[in-house]
Amino acid sequence: MTNLAPRTEPNVPDATMALATAAAERGRKPRSPWRMMLPTMTPWLAFGLVLVGGIALFGIIGPLLVQDPTTIRDSGLQPPSAEHILGTTQTGQDVFAQLAFATAGSLQIGLIVGVLATILSAFFGILGAYIGGFADEAFSLFSNVFLVIPGLPLVIVISGFVPQAQRGLWTIAVVLAITGWAASSRVLRAQTLSIRNRDYVAASRVAGERAGRVIAVEILPNLLPVLASQFVFAVIAAILGEAGLSFLGLGASNSSTLGTMLFYAQNGFALSLGAWWWFVPPGLIIALFGMGLSLINFSIDEIINPKLKNVRLHRKRARVAARLERSRVTRERKAAA
Template sequence: MLLPSMTPWLATGLVLVAVIVVFGVVGPYLVGDPDAISDTGLSGPSAEHWLGTTQTGQDVLAQLAHATRGSLQIGLMVGVLATVLSAFFGIYGAYLGGFADEAFSLLSNVFLVIPGLPLVIVISGFVPRESRGLWTIAVVLALTSWAASARVLRAQTLSVRSRDYVAASRLSGEKPWRVIGVEILPNLLPVLASQFVYAVIAAILGEAGLSFLGLGASNSSTLGTMLFYAQNGFALPLGAWWWFVPPGLVIALFGMGLSLINFSIDEIINPRLKNARTARRRAKAARRRERRSATGTDGTAGTASTAQEVAR
């Protein structure tokens, strides 16, 4: 498997994701208690409270650090669960073929036909609020987001399964789990990585939407719950931008960083994207050379203009 070349987009994505991950992992240990109440309610950013306070005087920076950790946990859990489910139904089913492949494909099609967001809302609504923890929300989001990835992995597995070295391994009597793990799975790692990144993005956005509707995890802090409490506290009508802008900005920046990383992974999966980027670079370099030649930077046009001045 080839590693993606470092591009400005990939570097930007890695920096954004790394900064937010470090903030979510280390930040809660450096800030105070997010539930501590003070007498400076709904005050703007200051030296004491860098991101201001909520309506009840809670520090927004402390809440943001703990909420970022909660959202990262949700994204990681959903990403792992959805990737495992899509790999099982997509890769294992396509390798077995026959009735198993048809049954898994039918199940994937059923989940693809059902609208995702309404299904998540219905499932979350039936789960009692006291039972809605991080794991419950993660399982709900994973169950509604694996089908599309399974279809992609199934198509890739069917292509790899027909290759000679896979057929040779099967004919030699290798066990199915070894053929999948040694011969097929390494060829699908870029696809799995791309699907994992996409699942994390969808999970964080989905959890934020559920929490904003009041269907998120109870007794836990996420970026979605921050937006929910900001809405209930009339932060927007009161002009308390420091209450709802930071969590929304973290979600946007983290999603943008993961998307940039995903674009770079796509260049491994689809060589046409890499070739198109190389062609654009060559075209830009050719245009720069033409401009330098036209303006006399390379000395040709400059010599002609100097000769004209001497003749005058």
């Protein structure tokens, strides 16, 4: 008996999409759980890593290769030349040497503040949410107090009360860390409250595991992408905050940072004198380092929010499907010709 049902042709775009998906996933090995917590390599992530790695390498190796940045010469405000790559300041100091030491100082402050702020936010956010009860309410109240206080005015007030002789690198780092952990603590608290009610955490508590081990083994690994994102954000905020304080004259008095370079360039009337080589390099280093960390943070956000990764993968598969469709149309035209 003849089948009179109409025949349906396969949907070409859907079939092409399936082929593209299979071609993209063919030969891939299952990724380990630790690899799943790492961001997927993308051009933006690679560009961010190159920027951050290059500036960090310059801050680490640069001070070992340049001359003394405090040496005063007779050649003041000289433009870039073979002798001085980035010219000299008003007192004849080499700008490139100052830039190397200033980059190292800003990186140290960013690293110290990132570590301290992450520890504080993890303590008040994760520990309080896991314990619950009065401890959670007390920690939340303490976090909210720091959250509603404007950050930059508080930093300016605290730095203003610290004597200039005691206003060193560690002092500025501690001040920035104390005023910059509250927002991250709220995020970690919300994530911990969600993880605390899951079955494997409840099984560990029923089995009699200590609270410290449950947090370290069951909860903390799930929060590593969030902690990494908060750490990167804290480093960016610390470098920008230190630059703002130093530009106002409230920075570290005995340390060289990118903010102090901008401060001395302002006091030396570099802008009005046209000495762009004095203030542009430190500002450019701050901008490029912040952009690199932001690109890295965007890639970490894909781990925290899988929807962002799915959107990117969908666009990638759509591009592969479009290329396959164009190649199929080209082959058909050549065959018809």
